Amino acid sequence: MEHTQERLLDTAAELFARQGYAGVSMRDIARAVGITQAAIYHHFDNKDALYIAAITYLFEQHTLGISEQMAAIDGPASRLELLIGTMLELMEKDPRFRRIYMRELLEGDEDKLAAIAENAFTAFYEPLYTLMGELAPGADPQLLIFSLAGMIFHHLEARKLAPYLPHAAKRHTEIPPLAQHITRLFLYGVTQS
C-alpha cells in the first residue's frame, strides 16, 4: 500500500533527526515501521535516497505552516511577537525540523545545503526578509534573521543543558518566558530589557 511509503518518510525523519544519518540503520527504520529491512528497498533505492526524501518531506510540512501564520497579522512589531511565539511553540512540539536543520548545518555537504536553501527555505525566508526591512530600515535583514533564528534555536536546544547549570530556573525552559525574553531583547536590546 502507498500508506507505507509515507510512514517510512515520517519514521525516518524522526529517527534521522534524533540520531543522525550514521546513527540510524535501515533495520532501525524498518523495525519502527513494522516491516523488514529488505522491504524498504521496494520504496526507496537506498539509504541516501530515503534520507533526502525524508528531510524534504519534513521541510515541506513545516514551511507551509509558518508562512501561513506570517501573512495573517499586520503591524511589524506585533507580527514579530507572533512570529517568535509561533516558531518557539511549533519547534517545541515537533523537534525534528530544528534538529535536521542544525544537523545539516553541521555536516551537510554543499549539494544538500543548496537544496534546502532553494526548496524548503525561501518559502518563509522572503516574508521574514520583508518584515525585518520594515522593523529596521537601516539594518541588514539577513543578519537580523540569522540572529533571531540563532536565539530561538539555541534556547530550545539548550533546554537539555540548562538544568545542569548553576543558576537553573523554570523560566529558562518554559516557552512563554522565552518568547517574552527574545522579543524584548530583539526589539530593545539588553539596556532596556
Next chain:
Amino acid sequence: MEHTQERLLDTAAELFARQGYAGVSMRDIARAVGITQAAIYHHFDNKDALYIAAITYLFEQHTLGISEQMAAIDGPASRLELLIGTMLELMEKDPRFRRIYMRELLEGDEDKLAAIAENAFTAFYEPLYTLMGELAPGADPQLLIFSLAGMIFHHLEARKLAPYLPHAAKRHTEIPPLAQHITRLFLYGVTQS
C-alpha cells in the same frame, strides 16, 4: 611514546566534531594518526572512553583561553564587545569546539551533558553570568547568555548556508561585520541598530 596519546585525542576531537560519534570509526582515527586500529586500545579502553577523553581535552583547552580574555578588560560594555569578537574569532579558527557543543546538545545523553556542564562549562560561565548582571541588573543573566551564545554559534554555523540564500553578501560571513552586528543588536536592539 606519550606523544601518541595526545595526537589521538587531538585527531579524535577533529573527526568526532566533523562527523559525529557514529560517523567515525576507530579505523578512521587510527589511519589519521598513522597507527593501526588495534594500537588505540593500548591508550584507551574503548571508543566511548576515547570520545569522552577527546571532548574533555578539547573543552579544557578552549575554556582556558576564553576565561583569560574575560578577566583582562573592565567596563561591562567594552568587555562585552571584546568577548563577542574573541569568541567569533576563536570559534572560526577552530570549529571543533562549537561543533562538539552543538552535537552534544543535539544527541548528548544526560550523563554527557551533566559532565560538560560541570567540568568544562562553569569555568567561563560564572564570569559571563557576572558580566550580564552588570550590563542589565534587572534581567535574567542566563537567558541573556543563551541568547548571545545562540547568535554567535548560529551566525558561524549558518555561513555554509548563507551563500545559497537570495540576498547573499560578504558582510554575512566575515567576522568583523558579524561582531559589530551582534554587539549592537545585543546592546540596543533592532530599533537602534
Next chain:
DNA sequence: GTCTATAACATGATAGAC
C-alpha cells in the same frame, strides 16, 4: 508489497608475537 536468505563488507574489540 513483503518476506526469507544471503552476499559482501565494515565495525568494535581481543589475543598474542615482537
Next chain:
DNA sequence: GTCTATCATGTTATAGAC
C-alpha cells in the same frame, strides 16, 4: 607501544519465493 590475525556482530544491498 605497535603490529598481524582473528572473532563476532552489524551494515547496506540484492535475489528470488509468495
